[in-house]
Amino acid sequence: MGAQQSAAGTAFDLRKLSPAVLRNAKPPRVILLTGLRLLSRLHGMEHGEISDAEFDLLVDEALEDVPAGVLEYADNVAFFVQDDPPPETPELLGIYDGVPLTERDSGAFSFVPPDTITLFKHPLIAYAEDREHLREEILVTIVHEIAHHYGIEEDRLHELGWG
Secondary structure (H helix, E strand, C coil), X not given: CCEEEXXXXXXXXXHHCCHHHHHHCCCXXXXXXXXXXXXXXXXXXXXXXXXXXXXXXXXXXXXXXXXXXXXXXXXXXXXXXXXXXXXXXXCEEEEEECXXXXXXXXXXXXXXXXXXXXXXXXXXXXXXXXXXXXXXXXXHHHHHHHHHHCCCCHHHHHHCCCC
């Protein structure tokens, strides 16, 4: 019941998307990836506490910690960081923009721009209690948005602990 078919036809096991697996996996570094993850509480870190370079380093560290297999079937996805989400949705931590793999027609996705995953730096910093918590939240947000790329809905992500 936990497996879904990817666009390539290979089963992707949702049960493997658990925080315990996430903390122990070390896949190769990924530069290109590419929903909705909301800020639900503020802890008090300030934007100035984390420089752009340090935030980028935390993103790199989080990408290294994405569980093996999670990025394996990602297709035509680009990853971005912006300081803030759109003004009408200031609570966003990240967003997936694209056509999920489960909705793609295999022949119709030639020569199209990539799907995107955007992390929003300032809300992520405001959400975090400290640097380590920020790294964990970046990781959770990346996995959450990648799951949308695979066609996993918001309710299911919350059931799995990735909401």
